[in-house]
Amino acid sequence: MADYLPHTPSEVESMLAFLGMNSLEELFSQIPAAVRLSRGLELAPGQSEPDVADYFSRLTRANKGQSAWLTCFAGAGAYDHEVPAVVKMLASRSEFVTAYTPYQPEVAQGVLQAIFEYQTLVSRLSGLPIANASLYDGATALVEALNMASGATGRQKMIVSSGVHPHWRDVVRTFAGGTGHEIVEVPMVDGRTQWDRADLTGAAALVASYPNYLGVLEDLSVAKGLSRAHDALLVVAADPVAAGVLKTAGEWGADVFVAEGQPFGTPLAFGGPYLGLFACSTEQVRRLPGRIVGETVDSNDRRAFVTTLRAREQDIRREKATSNVCTNQTLMAVTAAIQLGWLGTQGLREVATRCAQGAHYLFDEARKIDGVEAVSSAPFFREFALRVPKSAKDVLRSMCENGVLGGLSVDELCHGPDPSIEDGEHVMLVTVTERRTREQIDHYVDTLRKAVR
Amino acid sequence: MTVFNAAPGGRAASAPLLGHETEPTMFELSVPGRASYQLRTTGVPARPLDQLVPPEHLNEDVVNLAELSERDLVAHFTRLSHRQFSADLGAYPLGSCTMKYNPKFADAVAADPGLNTVHPGVPAELAQGWLELLVSLEEKLCAITGMSAATLQPAAGAAGELTGLLLMRAFHGANGDVRHRVLIPDSAHGTNPASVTLGGYEVTTIPSNDRGLVDLAALKAALGPDVAGIMLTNPNTVGLFEEEIIEIATAVHDVGGLLYYDGANLNAILGAVRPGDMGFDIVHMNLHKTFATPHGGGGPGAGPVAVSSRLEEFLPGPRAAPGADGVFEWRFPPRSIGRVHGWHGNAMVLARALAYIDVHGGDGLARVAQHAVLNANWLRRRLEKTLPAAYERLCMHECVLSATKLKDAYGVRGLDVAKALLEEGFHAPTVYFPLIVDEALMFEPTETESPQTLEALAQAVERIEQRAKDDPDSLHRAPQSTPVSRVDEARAARHLIATEDAASR
Numbered sequence: 001m002a003d004y005l006p007h008t009p010s011e012v013e014s015m016l017a018f019l020g021m022n023s024l025e026e027l028f029s030q031i032p033a034a035v036r037l038s039r040g041l042e043l044a045p046g047q048s049e050p051d052v053a054d055y056f057s058r059l060t061r062a063n064k065g066q067s068a069w070l071t072c073f074a075g076a077g078a079y080d081h082e083v084p085a086v087v088k089m090l091a092s093r094s095e096f097v098t099a100y101t102p103y104q105p106e107v108a109q110g111v112l113q114a115i116f117e118y119q120t121l122v123s124r125l126s127g128l129p130i131a132n133a134s135l136y137d138g139a140t141a142l143v144e145a146l147n148m149a150s151g152a153t154g155r156q157k158m159i160v161s162s163g164v165h166p167h168w169r170d171v172v173r174t175f176a177g178g179t180g181h182e183i184v185e186v187p188m189v190d191g192r193t194q195w196d197r198a199d200l201t202g203a204a205a206l207v208a209s210y211p212n213y214l215g216v217l218e219d220l221s222v223a224k225g226l227s228r229a230h231d232a233l234l235v236v237a238a239d240p241v242a243a244g245v246l247k248t249a250g251e252w253g254a255d256v257f258v259a260e261g262q263p264f265g266t267p268l269a270f271g272g273p274y275l276g277l278f279a280c281s282t283e284q285v286r287r288l289p290g291r292i293v294g295e296t297v298d299s300n301d302r303r304a305f306v307t308t309l310r311a312r313e314q315d316i317r318r319e320k321a322t323s324n325v326c327t328n329q330t331l332m333a334v335t336a337a338i339q340l341g342w343l344g345t346q347g348l349r350e351v352a353t354r355c356a357q358g359a360h361y362l363f364d365e366a367r368k369i370d371g372v373e374a375v376s377s378a379p380f381f382r383e384f385a386l387r388v389p390k391s392a393k394d395v396l397r398s399m400c401e402n403g404v405l406g407g408l409s410v411d412e413l414c415h416g417p418d419p420s421i422e423d424g425e426h427v428m429l430v431t432v433t434e435r436r437t438r439e440q441i442d443h444y445v446d447t448l449r450k451a452v453r
Numbered sequence: 454m455t456v457f458n459a460a461p462g463g464r465a466a467s468a469p470l471l472g473h474e475t476e477p478t479m480f481e482l483s484v485p486g487r488a489s490y491q492l493r494t495t496g497v498p499a500r501p502l503d504q505l506v507p508p509e510h511l512n513e514d515v516v517n518l519a520e521l522s523e524r525d526l527v528a529h530f531t532r533l534s535h536r537q538f539s540a541d542l543g544a545y546p547l548g549s550c551t552m553k554y555n556p557k558f559a560d561a562v563a564a565d566p567g568l569n570t571v572h573p574g575v576p577a578e579l580a581q582g583w584l585e586l587l588v589s590l591e592e593k594l595c596a597i598t599g600m601s602a603a604t605l606q607p608a609a610g611a612a613g614e615l616t617g618l619l620l621m622r623a624f625h626g627a628n629g630d631v632r633h634r635v636l637i638p639d640s641a642h643g644t645n646p647a648s649v650t651l652g653g654y655e656v657t658t659i660p661s662n663d664r665g666l667v668d669l670a671a672l673k674a675a676l677g678p679d680v681a682g683i684m685l686t687n688p689n690t691v692g693l694f695e696e697e698i699i700e701i702a703t704a705v706h707d708v709g710g711l712l713y714y715d716g717a718n719l720n721a722i723l724g725a726v727r728p729g730d731m732g733f734d735i736v737h738m739n740l741h742k743t744f745a746t747p748h749g750g751g752g753p754g755a756g757p758v759a760v761s762s763r764l765e766e767f768l769p770g771p772r773a774a775p776g777a778d779g780v781f782e783w784r785f786p787p788r789s790i791g792r793v794h795g796w797h798g799n800a801m802v803l804a805r806a807l808a809y810i811d812v813h814g815g816d817g818l819a820r821v822a823q824h825a826v827l828n829a830n831w832l833r834r835r836l837e838k839t840l841p842a843a844y845e846r847l848c849m850h851e852c853v854l855s856a857t858k859l860k861d862a863y864g865v866r867g868l869d870v871a872k873a874l875l876e877e878g879f880h881a882p883t884v885y886f887p888l889i890v891d892e893a894l895m896f897e898p899t900e901t902e903s904p905q906t907l908e909a910l911a912q913a914v915e916r917i918e919q920r921a922k923d924d925p926d927s928l929h930r931a932p933q934s935t936p937v938s939r940v941d942e943a944r945a946a947r948h949l950i951a952t953e954d955a956a957s958r
Contacts, residue, residue, distance in 0.1 A: 003817040004554055004745075005824050006903035011457075012824075015831045015904060024823040027830060028725050030694035030847060035730045041723075042596045046814030049558045056808065059586055060567025065579030067570035074572045077795060082492060086523055094541040094747075095534035097560075100550050101751040104881050105942075106872065106935040107470055110537025111750035114530070117479050120952040124516050130951055133751070136608035139795035147651075167795050174769070174791035177619050178652040217510050245502055247512050260795065270583050271573030271796025272608065273753030285949065291751065295955075296945035298937040299930065303475050308945040314611070315643035315886070319656045324647035327609040327741065331749025338530055341479050344520045347490030358497045360505045379507050393576075400579065408574045415771065415785065438496035 002046040067268070070405040071440050073362075075383045075431030076213060076413060077138060077165055077260045078268055079241070081351065082435055087265050087342055091335040101291075101327065105306040106298075111330060112305035115293045118337040125243040126257035126279035127250020133291040133307070134333040135276030135325060138260030139171040142207065142237055144278060144289040144323055145256045146172065146181060149205035149233040151287045151322065157182045159203045161193040161223075162420035163212025164237055166413060187420045191216035191376025191385070195226050203232040205256075210238045210249065214421075214429065215359075215383035216376050217246070224253035233284075240264065240277055242381055244352030249279075256280045265339030266332055275332035288312060289323030351434045355382035358432035358441060365445045366430075371452055375427055383431040385410070385421075388452050392428040398451040404444050406430065406451075457908040466906035467878030467913070468543040472536035472936045479519040479529055480953045489523035536936040537750070538880050544906050546832075548851045548883035548895025549642070549690060551720050551742035553825075558812065559746065559805035568804055573796040577773075577782050584773040584781035587797070590807045591757075591773075597810075597818065598714075598736045599729025600759035604769045605803055606794040610717060611644040613737030613756030614684070616769060616793045617713050618652030620735055620760060621682050623767040623790050624711065632681035632710075638667050640690045640887040642717060654681055661889055665691040665844040665853075673704050682711035687731065688718050688849035690887040692829065692895070702732025711735060711764075716756075719743045720899070721826060721850035724819025734761045744806035755802040769793045824900035825850040828907060832898050835911045839918045840870070843890040851897035853890050854882075860892055863921040867892040869928040870917055872939060876932040877913035 007015075016022065028036070064070070072080040095110060102108030102115075115133045122131035135141040146158050158181050160169060169185065176183050186198045191214045195206070206227045211217045220236065227234040233256055236249035240259040249257040261275030262268075280288065286309070294308035314321040343351060359382045366372050371389035388395050392409035399406035407430040410421050417424045432441065502511065521529070538545070545552035563569065571580055591603045607613040618635070625632050635654040637645050639661055646656045657675050662668040666689070683705050687695045695701065705712055714733040720743045728736045740746050741754035748754065760768065769792055770785035813821065826849050833842050833852035840854035856867035871881035871894065883895040898907055920928055932938060949955070 002812045002814070003820055004556055004901050005820060006901065007824055007827075011904050012827065014457075015827055019827075019830055019834060024827060027823065027826040027847070030696055030849070031722075031726050032696060032699055034699060035726050037724060037726050037730065041815035041818060043593060043810070043815035043818070046812055046817035049556075049812060052558070052808055052811045053562070055811065056562050056565065056804075057567075059582035060565050062582035062585065063567050063571050063580055065571045065575035066567050068566060070575075070579070072572055074574050076574055078573050080570075080572070084491070086489070086527060090527060090530045092560075093531070093534045095537040095539045096750055097747045098540040098542075098555050099537055099750040100540075100545065100547055100552055100748050100880075103547070103883075104538070104871070104875060105940045106932050106937055107538035107875050107880065108750075109472070109476075109936045110533040110535070113476060113478065113536070114533055116952070120478075120480065120954060121518060123952045123954065124518065127516075129954070136612060136752075136799075137795045139792070140608065140612070165795070167792055170792040171795065174619065174793055175615070175651070177622060177790060178615065180653055217506065219509065243512075243516050245512060246506065246510050248516065251512065267569040268572045269569045270571045270580065270800040272794070272799040273801055274795065292951055294945035295950040296941045298941065299939045300937075302937055304937040304940045306940045306942050306945050308942070308949065308951075310942075310946070313643070314647035317647070318643050319646035319650045321643070321647040321650075324611040324615060324644050324651055325609075326611045326644050327739075327748070327752040327754040329608070329749075329753050330751030331747075331753060334750065337479070338526070340518050341489075341521055341526050341529075342523070343490050343518065344488050345515060345518045346488055346520070347492075348518060349515060350490070350492060353502055354492065354495065354497065356502060356505050357500055358495065360500065361497050379510065381506065381510075397576070400576075405572060405575065405579075412576065413574060415783070434492055434495070436495065436497070437493065438498075441497065 002048050070400060070403060072405045073430050073444060074405050074408050076408050076429055079263045080268060080433050080435055081263050083265050084342060087339050090338050096331060096334050102307060105304060109305060112293050114334045114337050116305050118333045119293060121337060121340045122277050122279050125240050127248030128257050128279040129282050130285050131279040132288050133293055134328045134330060135278050135290055136329060137274040137276045138258060139168040141258035141276030141278045142168050143172055143175045145235045145258050146205060148256060148284055148287045150181060152233060152284060153204040155202055155204035156180060157184060157203050158205050159184050159186060159198050159200060160207040161186050161209055162188050163193050163209045164207055165213045166418055191378045192218055195222060200226055200230045203230050205233045205235050207235045207237060210236050211381045214376055214385040215380040216378040217381055220252040241352050244348040261336050264336035266335060273329055273332055275329045275336060286312060287322050290325035290328050354434035355432060358436050359384060362432050362441045362444060366448055369449045369452060383429060385427050385429050387426050388428060390452055392426055395451045396428060399447045402447040404447050406448060457904040466544045467909055469878040469934055470536060470538060470936055472532060476532050478953060479521060482521055482525055482529060483519040485520055487520040487522050489521060489526055543878060544902050544910060545880040546882050546896045546898045547880055548897040549717060551897060551899060553745055553899035554901035555745050555747040556809060559808040562808040563801045563804050569801060581781055586804060586807055587773040588775060588781060590803055593810050594738060594757055595759050598759050599727030600736055601762040602765040602768060603757050603759035605757045606769050606798040607756035607758055608794055608799050609752060609754040610737060610739040610756040611648060613758045614644055614648035615651050616758045617735040617737055618648055619790045620764055620767050621711050622652060624764055625681055633679045635681050636675055636683040640889050641686060642690060645684045645715060665693050666695055667701060669697050669700055672701060676704055676708045678708055680708055680710045682713055684713040684715055686715040686718055688721050691844060691853050692848040692851040693844060694849055698731045718850060721822055723822040724815060725822055734764060740802055740806040744809045746802045746805040753799045753802050755799045821900050828898040828900060828902060832896055832907050836914055839914055840894060851895055854894045854896060855890055856892040856894055859921050863925045865921040865925050865928050867894050869931060870894060873917045873928050873931040874913060876934045879910055879913060
């Protein structure tokens with residue numbers, strides 16, 4: 001008998017009397033008797049919060065992969081970054097947490113201004129002028145980018161690098177089932193996309209990843225040149241932390257930037273809720289998916305913020321809308337704005353630099369182990385792929401027993417082999433964030449040495 | 454007539470906001486050289502960046518963010534929060550959105566490091582607690598909806614809709630059946646038609662009859678062998694139960710079509726009737742509505758999709774499932790449409806929803822629906838003289854009222870009433886939706902508001918009616934007591950300033 005209902009029995013009685021009714025059952029008289037659920041739901045009866053809490057603590061203890069027990073060197077779009085107390089506390093203010101979508105701007109300036117600031121930050125990190133108010137995650141943001149490219153070019157053919165995260169490619173294929181987009185995957189050699197192996201005629205978009213999912217930094221000027229030659233959009237799926245030190249998507253000439261925004265203040269959280277970052281060039285603004293916040297004034301000429309260009313959206317445009325997105329990931333966007341406010345210009349640069357330093361230190365040390373080698377000779381940023389002499393899956397299992405989440409095996413990530421990786425069974429992806437100490441990295445190398453022996 | 458005392462119980466549930474001063478942006482507060490970040494001492498060799506990354510990849514100009522002290526950062530976002538209405542602050546009768554109280558317990562569950570520090574890519578044996586949680590939630594959502602299996606991946610209701618349409622497509626495709634159209638009532642949410650287009654189908658709109666329900670004759674006339682299915686919200690967006698649902702289901706199934714249940718209004722029917730028993734084949738749920746996970750100012754939500762057994766093999770993968778020896782594992786359904794999310798969906802939202810369901814149990818969920826419907830009907834009846842209902846009869850969890858009387862008599866529109874309610878410290882109802890009702894004001898009080906709060910809300914509406922008689926112009930200017938007054942939306946669209954850097958700013 002647990003719930004959060006305020007009504008006393010006598011209040012319920014008075015309210016029913018006001019309606020001329022004798023029982024709560026009568027409220028459901030519109031429902032045909034033939035389909036009424038007479039026996040009640042087949043669920044256990046309610047329990048008190050402390051009882052349910054006991055069940056959840058049993059569950060959480062069964063998660064052997066939590067960071068208190070395993071030091072995280074896994075990445076692939078989900079990174080173990082520092083989230084300070086100040087960010088957690090501000091982002092958990094109930095005014096942000098328990099608000100709905102800002103449909104009434106006069107009482108939603110808090111969320112609206114925070115999104116405006118978020119859009120500004122995403123715009124700067126992407127090097128592109130327009131950013132939206134967020135999408136579900138990086139993978140679904142990429143789907144929206146392809147829909148935008150199709151709208152912009154009137155074409156259906158999408159040229160996607162195999163360096164794009166395998167889950168994202170899977171999501172793209174799923175949604176192409178509805179839109180009818182033709183998805184052409186371009187293979188990699190030595191970690192680099194072989195654009196010349198695809199027929200680019202009639203392409204709506206070229207999709208490159210920066211860095212790609214093997215961690216490699218590809219020279220995007222090649223993809224830019226080809227997209228321009230074929231009048232297609234260049235979509236760059238980026239690691240947003242890289243913008244602290246590396247060229248932005250805009251500097252590479254991207255028309256659309258998408259990214260997984262989890263590194264900005266969101267915990268690993270078993271994959272969600274995360275944050276889809278989306279930015280584009282001014283030419284594409286009328287095709288932007290989802291919400292966008294703009295600055296305006298109120299009737300007393302004070303600065304105010306409001307969701308705008310609403311005529312693109314599903315509730316107005318219905319079947320002709322640019323996207324079906326309604327609820328997005330606003331709280332994660334607000335969190336990202338707070339986290340980036342905390343990091344500031346120097347902090348983001350420092351985090352990006354430390355990630356690169358840690359990753360290169362580990363890379364150099366790991367390769368001193370017999371039989372452990374780099375998958376690609378290309379430069380990388382903060383993540384890289386190692387080839388190990390045993391099954392990567394077994395190596396990682398063995399490292400876990402020594403308290404190290406040593407990375408992700410490509411085969412497991414893809415739930416099967418990735419055709420663009422030779423001998424994927426022996427390949428693992430490794431990342432280092434600014435939270436990893438030298439001592440932890442040295443321990444990693446020791447456990448890896450033992451595991452491959 | 455029973456009139457509940459509006460004070461003190463009621464006034465506590467309405468709260469005008471603070472924050473009447475314009476708040477500078479974080480960029481305006483920024484001072485070059487200020488910083489608040491603190492990072493761990495790592496001892497990792499600090500090699501210069503240009504030794505690690507080739508120069509052609511390094512940026513030439515630093516990306517400028519903002520430079521703030523921690524104190525200023527806290528003040529800024531705290532002041533922004535004072536300019537924001539929320540369910541924790543007061544009643545939020547925004548129709549269609551189910552803005553009920555969000556139990557803090559669910560947030561505490563989600564804050565557990567045993568859940569939120571698990572990397573999504575870990576092998577299943579390291580995330581047994583998570584997989585068990587997902588399996589448990591899937592089973593319970595199926596029990597609530599009367600379906601046989603579900604995917605928990607879709608991140609929001611609209612994502613669930615599109616997933617459902619792709620499942621519909623896969624089902625027909627597997628039967629070698631080419632179909633082109635999906636039927637949608639004219640009262641449907643805008644996400645329905647938008648999802649249909651993305652699912653590769655064309656929309657056929659079905660008119661509502663004068664009782665606010667699907668016009669069965671028109672529906673039958675629109676049916677044919679090229680109809681893939683119908684998307685229905687039941688109770689519909691007018692807050693009325695589609696009483697002819699059995700006839701609708703039979704007619705659609707007779708032409709080989711499928712029934713899609715839009716779960717936006719599931720809160721109304723918990724424990725009373727199940728979509729599966731009504732004949733639906735595909736159901737999405739909005740966990741951020743029915744199961745009280747906080748909406749975050751516009752997300753994160755979660756939109757799991759449950760299906761009947763004949764569609765199970767097409768569900769997105771991977772799905773958590775109990776294995777042979779009591780160990781949970783990931784499985785891909787044999788003819789899966791593929792992933793619809795980068796990982797496993799909005800996992801923390803899923804955890805909160807399970808906590809909510811477990812606290813309530815089957816009995817508690819049934820009480821949720823009963824009290825939601827009780828509150829909506831009480832409010833409809835209480836306001837019938839001021840804002841008559843669009844359809845004057847029993848409603849479900851929400852009621853669509855109309856401001857046409859005020860408009861005709863005093864020139865005061867539904868939007869004016871909504872804005873004036875903000876001055877009264879309440880959130881506004883949904884305005885001008887559904888589109889089939891003139892001057893629509895859709896109130897969804899939810900089950901967690903007390904009768905005192907409802908009475909206070911009704912009295913606020915009556916004060917607005919009095920103002921409409923005495924000084925209608927003051928309502929056109931409303932709200933004035935809020936952090937900003939009525940916002941110039943046209944200007945925002947005409948002259949887009951979407952970032953601090955917009956040249957025209």
